[in-house]
Amino acid sequence: MLEYFNTIKNNNAYIKEAIFSLFITIVSFLCIIVLAFIIFFIVKESIPILKHIGIYNFVFGKVWRPLAFGVSESYGIFYIILATIYTAMLSTLISLFIGIGFSIFLVFIANDFVRSFSLSLMDLIVAVPSVIYGFIGLVIIVKFFERVLNMSAGESVLAASILLSFMILPFIISTVTESMIVLKKSYNNVSISLGVDKWYMVLKLILPNSKNAILVGFILAVSRALGETMAVMMVIGNSLVFPRLLGKAETIASLIALEIGMAEVKSMHYSALFASGAVLMITLSIINIFVHFLKKYLLKLEL
Template sequence: MDTSRQQNMFRREYLGKGIATVCGLFLIVLTIAIGCFLLGKGSLTFTQFDHSITEFLFSSQWKPSDTEAGGGQVGALIFIVGSILTCALALLISVPFSLCTAIFMTKISPQLGEKIIRPAVEIFVGIPSVVYGWVGLVVLVPLIKTVFHVQHGQSVLAAAIVLAVMIYPTITSVSADAIRSVNSKYIEGAYGLGSTRWQMIYKVLLPAASTGILTAIVLGLARAFGEALAVSMVIGKMRAFPDSLLAPTNNLTSAIASDMGGAMDGGEFNAALWSMALLLFIISLVFILIIHALSGRKGAAA
């Protein structure tokens, strides 16, 4: 009788609970596994091939050898600078426009915002990155070429614009949420003191929502940093520091995307590319930490 009841409980509770538990813990294990593999493969550059982290981060000499013997140079500074430059420029372009749209859809015309802008943002988010890259390649690149009379349209500027369009919906929707959640007593207070709408927005609304807006910007930045194919289609993939915004360069993700297939497993080249992937992983973790710090600040303020 006891065993039959246990069997019964097995079917009624323990089986389902067990499966759910295994799947839940699997997520944790998967995350740890990804982290460990990245760390293991990415650190080979520094352990097996004896390069210093300083060389990797601050040297622009990039000549890794595609052999297990190693002996090349793995300075990834050009790629790092390329990533930072394109992302920073993308933010510069995107943030003002995103904020305008976010304010519009929440405070200026919530009806239009709900009916038109919000669905538009959702569609924008869903467009595959290669489609952005492809339109960038066939529209933006020729345009830059003719407008600025440069040899190749593929450039830092093109990459930044493509990225700016891609992160625009992310920043818009997250900051719209932040603006929406600003306590209406602040807004009423501002109007009560005789502010115009614009004065209310830039003196009260934006400061009150600043933490959420920063979070939105960091999320956008994270998306831009990790984006690979769209950027690689328009950045030009030239291994040199850009001397102007119209010059081609290269970035971390493009280098990994285009070179990994040709790099021999176990070789120095391969290890250096893994180190770049590890760097991307660490950067994405840093972004998470920043967002946590921001939300902690929000909690403290409230």
Template sequence: MANACFLAVVRLLAALCLAALAFVVLFVAIEALPTFEEVSLSDFLLSGEWMPVDYVGATSFGIANFVAGTLAVSLLALLFATAVGVGAASFLAAAADGRVRAALLPLVDLLAGVPSVVFGFVGIEVVTPAFRHAGVSTGSCVLAAALVLAAMIVPFLVSSVTESLMEQSRRYATSSDALGVSRWHFLACVGIPASWRSILMALVLAAGRAMGETMAVMMVIGDANLFPTLLGKGESIAALIALEMGTAEVGSTHYHALYAAGLVLVVLVALVNLAVWALRRALVKGGE
């Protein structure tokens, strides 16, 4: 009886989570639809002109630069975070002894809980001055935002990948020790290949976090409607919404266009998840 009640509660909670997600997506979609009564979908997605207020005799709503900025910052951050995160997790799993691991893992988890605005302040005080000294005019650029964002998602990757590598180590430790295999050789040839599913899922979650991050990116990217270049300014979709939603008149095209931009962000995150799911399925079939 207790098991049946527990199962019913779990199913109810799962259904509520799905219903909440569906409600959010539906609400954003309904608020976004009025945009396309005045702006064509192609202009909205492919144009880089964003002028929500009629200063020059016409308004324009094109988010191509914001989409490009979101993808550029997120992909760069994932690239940096993957290299550092998997490397740190490999050290914790293969080289660190039990006491060092027990001391460092709680610190990693604590770092993962630091508010994003704190990372933004560090970016303003440390990262952007370094870029100014390197010759970037204001120090704010896409690369600076990617570095700050990478620092935010590294703790999550380290925690997830370390747990997966430790699980593989516990599973095969006796056999590898009996064969005289070194820890690093075991990790490179067995641990990481056997943990690729967990690493891939951690990257998916990190990608969702990176694409939706607002404050830290907004504080160091420069917030300019420009096509992103490595040392140039840019702006992400999340930063656009955070900067302009408070000044957009409710019911205006500007207001609905910001919801449409949010819907595009949701679709991008969903596409990333679908692509990784398809890749994982293909790899599983290829390994059979």
């Protein structure tokens, strides 16, 4: 009788596992279909402008003048691409060093209460709407540049990068801290028994073995930085010129947000904005592929 009930119990567990597996498979398949339709729609809407001026002229053109009808009409986003990459990379580098240092503090210096409170605060920072960050950037960062650096206008690439670095910091801190907590449990007792200094352990064991978590945090941070719209739009100046550290610029996300509402549907301007979105997706994909191969290369070096 006991074997009979055990068989029924095992069969029920198998059925539940099969149903859950089927559910996950269906949801994953639906997500892939939705993503495929989104990509198809963006590419479809981008084709008219690419046929009109060509991919090279669109990507490497330096003048964006969609509303000047006639011979002076131009759709070049090269400076906009540079500003997008410049802002995202600078903000990620700023937050990467701060995030790694703060993760070391949380894991090896702070007590459990401070660590738990800080990680909860990171979740709260992520939940704050980006327009709030934009207002903070205008009131604090932009005004600081105007008063301290005597800039006529504080809106700049540096202001946007500093603001973005604060917004993407939680992604790096959460990822790296979780990895370091696991590594500390693995190495701490052994290091203490061997008389190894704590900071030597951090430098020689924890940081080298945290590189995968750092790369994951880097990808998450870059992805957020490349796609951020409202906060960046409010502090970067939105000027279609070559991006300089203390100069104004405009990112792809800001361009789309500012002009999609006034672009006539099915016009070249409308198509150019969709093509800009396609370029943004491709840029993000290239960065992810590069980091993926970098991760594989680092693993080969270990072997």
